[in-house]
Amino acid sequence: MTPEENFMRKIEAEEKIEPKDWMPDTYRKNLIRQISQHAHSEVIGMQPEGNYITRAPSLRRKAVLISKVQDEAGHGLYLYSAAETLGISRSEMIEALQTGKAKYSSIFNYPVLTWADIAAIGWLVDGAAIVNQVSLQRTSYGPYSRGMIRICKEESFHQRQGYEAMLALAKGSPEQKAMAQDALNRFYWPALMMFGPHDSESAHSQKSMEWKIKRETNDDLRQKFIDQTVPQIEVLGLEHPDKALKWNEERGHYDSSDLNWDEFWSVINGNGHCNRQRLEHHIAAHDEGEWVRDAITAYNEKKRAKKAQ
């Protein structure tokens, strides 16, 4: 059996591919692309929420938000480590992010205007992320799959705290309810865009599905999220932002409006409201942290020299 045949045999048998196993170069590259972009999303995703830590409306909300932001940093680190097992260094990945070669999720380029947006992010953004990540728990690459299992556990808590914060607003004063509705109206559509372009426009889907890097398509996962969000909006007592939404008995799913794909492509190509701000902030924070990295390197060198004596 050739290495290629053995690789495909494992994929078909649902065996995980591990770092030292032979894999096609294009499988490796595609995984590095997806996992590193996933890691970048987790880290850039800390910014909109991090900005609200000092503005959380109570001590309880503040404590929860601090933990959540810290969790996102942890998710970024698991994912960078998973990508490193494929033979790319952390600094190469960071450089690709900072020079705009690597993308991160479009959702984090939308401005956060009120506390209700933070609730909506927990509910809708983490909710969409989980739908995608639950599916990725079965991805064919071992380190990515194991990372997803752990991340999903934490992400479900994030989603629930967001929904609970949203519920408090939706059942609060008329002003609070209006804030909740406004946040839902603005974050609903970008949350649907997190699943990527339509399958027919998705450059990587065919190969990624064949290699079981992705287990469900962009449109199928988006549909799952659309369907599960309808009863959640009803419980909140808010209006659904999609006026064309309609249950389709035959399909067993909701039919919905198409997304604004010009907006999607524009945002992922760097022209969203916050793209520049997010990257500038990342670069500044990375530069400020240089002395910490230098100190660790110097300390490790000292330790190595001592051992060699």
Ligand code: FAQ
């Ligand atoms: N934003 O051929 P496809 C989170 C790009 S986690 C930006 O369909 P693919 C947790 C795509 O990269 C959120 N770019 O690509 C959290 C490709 O560009 P490239 C992140 C997008 O990979 C919550 C091109 O378009 N989750 O948020 C987007 O097969 C709260 C063509 O697209 C993941 O990354 C987009 N929405 O499918 C953190 C999950 N959609 O690389 C903090 C893992 C597409 O050729 C606070 N990733 N593009 O330059 C995936 O499942 C997949 O990569 C997809 C895209 C589904 C995102």
